[in-house]
Amino acid sequence: xxxxIKEIAKEAGVSIATVSMILNNKDKxxxxxxxxxxxxxxxxxxxxxxxxxxxxxTQKTHIVGLILPDITNPFFPGIARGAEDKAxxxxxxxxxxxxxxxxxxxxxxxxTLTKKMADGIIIAHSSGSEKMSxxxxxxxxxxxLIDRDFYSEKVCGKVLVNNLEGAYKGVSYLINKGYTKIAxxxxxxxxxxxxxxxxxxxxxxxxxxxxxxxxLVKYGEYKIEWGKDGVNELLSETRQFDSIFCGNDLIAIGAxxxxxxxxxxxxxxxxxxxxxxxxxxxxxxxxxxxxxxxNYKMGYQAMELLLETLNDPDKKNNNFKEMEIxxxxxxxxxxxxx
Amino acid sequence: xxxxIKEIAKEAGVSIATVSMILNNKDKxxxxxxxxxxxxxxxxxxxxxxxxxxxxxTQKTHIVGLILPDITNPFFPGIARGAEDKAxxxxxxxxxxxxxxxxxxxxxxxxTLTKKMADGIIIAHSSGSEKMSxxxxxxxxxxxLIDRDFYSEKVCGKVLVNNLEGAYKGVSYLINKGYTKIAxxxxxxxxxxxxxxxxxxxxxxxxxxxxxxxxLVKYGEYKIEWGKDGVNELLSETRQFDSIFCGNDLIAIGAxxxxxxxxxxxxxxxxxxxxxxxxxxxxxxxxxxxxxxxNYKMGYQAMELLLETLNDPDKKNNNFKEMEIxxxxxxxxxxxxx
DNA sequence: ATAATTTAGTTAAACGTTTAAGTAGGTATT
DNA sequence: AATACCTACTTAAACGTTTAACTAAATTAT
Numbered sequence: 209x210x211x212x213i214k215e216i217a218k219e220a221g222v223s224i225a226t227v228s229m230i231l232n233n234k235d236k237x238x239x240x241x242x243x244x245x246x247x248x249x250x251x252x253x254x255x256x257x258x259x260x261x262x263x264x265x266t267q268k269t270h271i272v273g274l275i276l277p278d279i280t281n282p283f284f285p286g287i288a289r290g291a292e293d294k295a296x297x298x299x300x301x302x303x304x305x306x307x308x309x310x311x312x313x314x315x316x317x318x319x320t321l322t323k324k325m326a327d328g329i330i331i332a333h334s335s336g337s338e339k340m341s342x343x344x345x346x347x348x349x350x351x352x353l354i355d356r357d358f359y360s361e362k363v364c365g366k367v368l369v370n371n372l373e374g375a376y377k378g379v380s381y382l383i384n385k386g387y388t389k390i391a392x393x394x395x396x397x398x399x400x401x402x403x404x405x406x407x408x409x410x411x412x413x414x415x416x417x418x419x420x421x422x423x424l425v426k427y428g429e430y431k432i433e434w435g436k437d438g439v440n441e442l443l444s445e446t447r448q449f450d451s452i453f454c455g456n457d458l459i460a461i462g463a464x465x466x467x468x469x470x471x472x473x474x475x476x477x478x479x480x481x482x483x484x485x486x487x488x489x490x491x492x493x494x495x496x497x498x499x500x501x502x503n504y505k506m507g508y509q510a511m512e513l514l515l516e517t518l519n520d521p522d523k524k525n526n527n528f529k530e531m532e533i534x535x536x537x538x539x540x541x542x543x544x545x546x
Numbered sequence: 547x548x549x550x551i552k553e554i555a556k557e558a559g560v561s562i563a564t565v566s567m568i569l570n571n572k573d574k575x576x577x578x579x580x581x582x583x584x585x586x587x588x589x590x591x592x593x594x595x596x597x598x599x600x601x602x603x604t605q606k607t608h609i610v611g612l613i614l615p616d617i618t619n620p621f622f623p624g625i626a627r628g629a630e631d632k633a634x635x636x637x638x639x640x641x642x643x644x645x646x647x648x649x650x651x652x653x654x655x656x657x658t659l660t661k662k663m664a665d666g667i668i669i670a671h672s673s674g675s676e677k678m679s680x681x682x683x684x685x686x687x688x689x690x691l692i693d694r695d696f697y698s699e700k701v702c703g704k705v706l707v708n709n710l711e712g713a714y715k716g717v718s719y720l721i722n723k724g725y726t727k728i729a730x731x732x733x734x735x736x737x738x739x740x741x742x743x744x745x746x747x748x749x750x751x752x753x754x755x756x757x758x759x760x761x762l763v764k765y766g767e768y769k770i771e772w773g774k775d776g777v778n779e780l781l782s783e784t785r786q787f788d789s790i791f792c793g794n795d796l797i798a799i800g801a802x803x804x805x806x807x808x809x810x811x812x813x814x815x816x817x818x819x820x821x822x823x824x825x826x827x828x829x830x831x832x833x834x835x836x837x838x839x840x841n842y843k844m845g846y847q848a849m850e851l852l853l854e855t856l857n858d859p860d861k862k863n864n865n866f867k868e869m870e871i872x873x874x875x876x877x878x879x880x881x882x883x884x
Numbered sequence: 885a886t887a888a889t890t891t892a893g894t895t896a897a898a899c900g901t902t903t904a905a906g907t908a909g910g911t912a913t914t
Numbered sequence: 915a916a917t918a919c920c921t922a923c924t925t926a927a928a929c930g931t932t933t934a935a936c937t938a939a940a941t942t943a944t
Contacts, residue, residue, distance in 0.1 A: 212930055223894050228932060237892050254684060259661040260598045261930035264899040280627045285617045292644055301662060303639045306630055323597040324639060461829055491799055493831035550900055561924050566902060575922050599900035602929040
């Protein structure tokens with residue numbers, strides 16, 4: 209037989225209200241004897257309260273959604289882990305979702321999470337389309353944006369990385385090391401991160417008196433394959449370069465592979481710099497000098513921000529006037545590709 | 547105002563039962579006109595049913611727990627993704643949990659999942675201790691074991707990898723390539739996987755007329771550091787070896803790094819073989835020949851098995867007499883470290 | 885001694901669904 | 915013409931909690 213609060217109440221000879229109060233630490237006015245009787249009954253029957261039933265009345269599930277493009281992409285496990293750790297510390301659980309950066313999947317997940325009454329959502333969304341705006345607007349629970357920025361009144365917080373400054377630092381580092389012909393294998397300009405990093409790249413060049421040469425900048429996907437293809441594009445053109453700043457580590461790894469294949473030594477002939485500092489970065493040959501994003505911290509802080517919002521009574525009524533934006537700084541990790 | 551099924555019923559001029567039936571496709575006996583009225587009301591108010599409330603009566607949340615040691619370990623994201631994909635296809639959501647292989651954390655998560663009324667649980671558990679047995683026994687929902695075996699009556703299914711055969715295949719491959727002095731950097735014998743792989747290693751040797759030399763076998767952790775340390779142990783002893791079979795890819799990567807550091811060329815001087823085929827394996831230098839575990843498939847099939855159990859009326863009453871065990875085969879991935 | 889307050893509970897409504905059982909009118913069957 | 919069976923719904927109970935409002939007894943204050 210399934211045992212509920214009723215059985216416990218009967219066993220202990222009290223009302224279910226008393227049991228509920230004791231189990232929720234609202235038991236100032238309960239005698240020690242009663243408490244012991246109830247707790248004994250709980251143990252005897254190995255009773256575990258049904259949180260869903262409680263949620264129905266409290267309107268809180270202590271479940272939050274975490275929507276990411278793909279946990280299989282080495283960039284995301286750190287974020288997931290950070291978010292999960294914080295959630296767990298605070299008694300929350302995470303429902304996690306992979307979207308493959310597809311808008312319709314994001315939409316579906318947000319609806320599912322709404323149905324299942326998630327208390328809030330953290331999302332690394334795909335795009336800044338009009339549709340995205342609508343979807344966010346329609347969502348009834350607090351939303352935190354992570355990693356990818358997007359303007360929306362509805363959003364109640366953001367945890368971002370200072371991509372412009374990261375790229376600026378990275379390229380400045382290259383310049384300090386004496387490189388002057390710095391190519392850039394960027395991700396797609398459709399992404400905000402790529403645009404910001406491009407701006408950082410340009411700014412670093414101009415602040416250091418170097419000229420921006422659009423022939424040295426190529427756009428592709430944040431993947432190893434693009435690193436290879438990008439290098440080939442660069443090599444097939446006449447333009448000289450002594451180093452490559454890459455949109456992320458995967459591109460950098462692909463670039464290194466292809467450069468080596470073509471007989472170039474790294475960093476001897478060409479310096480290569482990555483972005484992200486994924487787990488791989490320290491293990492490839494040569495190990496990758498890169499701009500680290502504080503992955504774990506990003507996840508952790510996003511969850512922290514969400515939980516603050518959930519527990520702040522002022523914000524209860526979707527009254528998110530003062531959206532909080534946390535911008536985390538990057539850090540240069542010096543290894544052997546420069 | 548929060549809108550519920552009542553508002554929809556009122557708007558459409560029907561009872562809430564009718565709305566519920568229409569929304570759950572139990573609407574054989576509903577006229578087209580009524581259906582349209584209801585659906586219009588749903589759209590007008592942008593109504594999303596509260597799944598928790600439904601769960602209370604159906605006793606199904608369509609939520610399952612996925613308990614893994616650490617999503618940050620490159621071995622696990624594939625499993626998580628496979629499980630999530632299958633769950634998503636079938637209208638289920640995953641709550642995911644990282645245990646760092648700590649028994650007390652596993653216990654806590656299982657309780658949380660029970661409270662939140664997960665319909666079932668998939669777990670890659672830490673150990674085969676007595677305590678684990680108790681914990682599983684106490685858990686009221688179907689449990690699937692993944693990756694790590696453990697005997698328990700309570701468990702209703704397992705998805706495992708044939709580690710013995712995997713190691714056998716791997717070592718046989720080495721032998722076929724002409725290696726005869728094959729060292730083994732194993733994981734800890736506390737883990738079942740390590741014991742199985744050791745058995746496979748021994749069997750491959752004896753089946754091929756090679757002698758088992760315990761001096762060539764070293765035990766450590768499934769980590770890069772152990773790969774380095776293990777190589778140093780091997781080198782510091784007089785015993786000769788022409789190749790190393792490694793307990794997993796991380797060990798292999800560490801081993802390769804350390805061998806190169808000591809001036810050995812791979813695979814020229816020493817062949818190195820891994821186990822797992824994590825994402826990294828194809829990217830290190832030289833790329834790693836390894837025994838692939840079908841990660842994604844493991845997660846996918848574990849979820850498949852769980853959902854079958856959940857939807858099989860015979861198994862409803864915890865009547866899991868015929869536990870299903872799926873053993874997946876490994877596959878040699880030929881790269882350049884052999 | 886009486887009133888006011890505190891203590892230690894209980895009662896009952898509420899949360900938002902699903903679903904078994906009921907019903908009224910219409911159609912088909914004998 | 916009476917009976918059975920559909921059709922298209924409605925009614926009301928149930929799921930397992932939480933919590934506001936109530937109460938009876940004990941204690942304290944006046």
